[in-house]
Amino acid sequence: MPKLNALLAIFSVVTVSPLLHAQFTASTDLDFSSGKYGQKIRTEIYTYDVSGEYVYKDWTGKIVLPLYEKITGPGGVLPKIGRVGKVNRVVGFTQTKKTEDGFGDVDVSLTYDVYHNDNNGWDISATGEVKFGTASAAKGLGTGRADYSPSVEISRTMGKFTPWVSFGYRYVGKLAHSQLRDYWYGSGGVSYEIDDDDSVAVAFDSSERSSVGSNVDNDASINVSRDLDKSWNVGLTVLAGLSTAAPDIELTGSASYKY
16 A cells, blocks of 8 residues: 555656646637628628637647627628628518527647748747637538638747748538638738837738638738736737638737636
8 A cells, every 4th residue: 555655646746746847827708890892782791709728838728618709790701701602582672681609619729830930030830729619500500510720820930020921721510501611821910019008010911712602811910918916817919811711800809717
């Protein structure tokens, strides 16, 4: 028995002790977007989600749970995808709209810091992301299928400035007759540390057409972030669409707590 207790103690030190040096962050986000997406009637989407991020050495795991999603519009528009086909829900010459709500698509990602150098500021990371089809396809809240997205991000910190570029490819779970297609996407931007607590970032995002009936997705955004203390952080992102595949405007408010 003493030997068994000693082995259990050693096992606890080897397996649990390193995890105590890891970092966990819990976040909540409230998102609103509005746009016509090439249709006559505007589509409005509200999303409330909670997420958990776990960082250990060079690895970062994250899960996003969209607890509530509400879509009001003519249909044929999905969150994070945009138009999924031809304009629909037309009665005579008048396009109608409806409201659907429910649970959204769960998103899980794993990122590995491939290269990091504090001396020259360069950082390269690779991410694998899976969007599970947990949102109701019957309600038009999702496709009901899983998407897979490998991506790479390259950044360099130069004093208070950190420019970055990223690119990836999304393998889309396709519904019958939805006209969805796989597509390349990318982004570029720069962040600036105003002081120890405040930062601002601007970004430009672009992607290929996500469906036969849509256009290329281009948008620009600005994010402001503030550390309230060593644990709490709040942020606000304002996005403006630059193409018919993007929402005209999107607002995201966030709050996070770092353990």
